[in-house]
Amino acid sequence: MSSAPVRPEPPARDAYRDFYPLGTRWADNDVYGHLNNVVYYALFDTAVNGWLVEAGQLTIGTSPIIGFVVSSQCDYFASLAFPDRLEAGLRVERIGRSSVTYGIGIFGLDAPLAAAAGRFTHVYVTADTRRPTPLPDAMRAALQTLA
Secondary structure (H helix, E strand, O other): OOOOOOOOOOOEHHHOOEEEEEEOOHHHEOOOOOEOHHHHHHHHHHHHHHHHHHOOOOOOOOOOEEEEEEEEEEEEOOOOOOOOEEEEEEEEEEEOOOEEEEEEEEEEOOOOEOOEEEEEEEEEEEOOOOOEOOOOHHHHHHHHOOO
């Protein structure tokens, strides 16, 4: 006999180290009147890469190393919809030799609990060879602020 899977609880704001502001667009709503599930993955990508740009660790189009998403996952707890203003809670769950796993929570503005939460793993590669490369010390130090 198998037991029923345990449903995760929505994380609170204090589970995250930093927050990145996000907006919603009219096109993000689906026919059910809320953000479509795939939109959350785009929000994850926007928050992580926006944070990296602001932290000086990514210059779009010219960075010598870039992050490729190799894994992502999301649990949904509450509906959000356009024109909601959002925040992505960010934390680093694991830093490897060439990879980083981020924990991300998507919150309605000032909401105490995440409406969605998941993980997003980048493997960093050289921009020219697209082969994995060790994280630079400066990037590792910046990421430690989210750990």
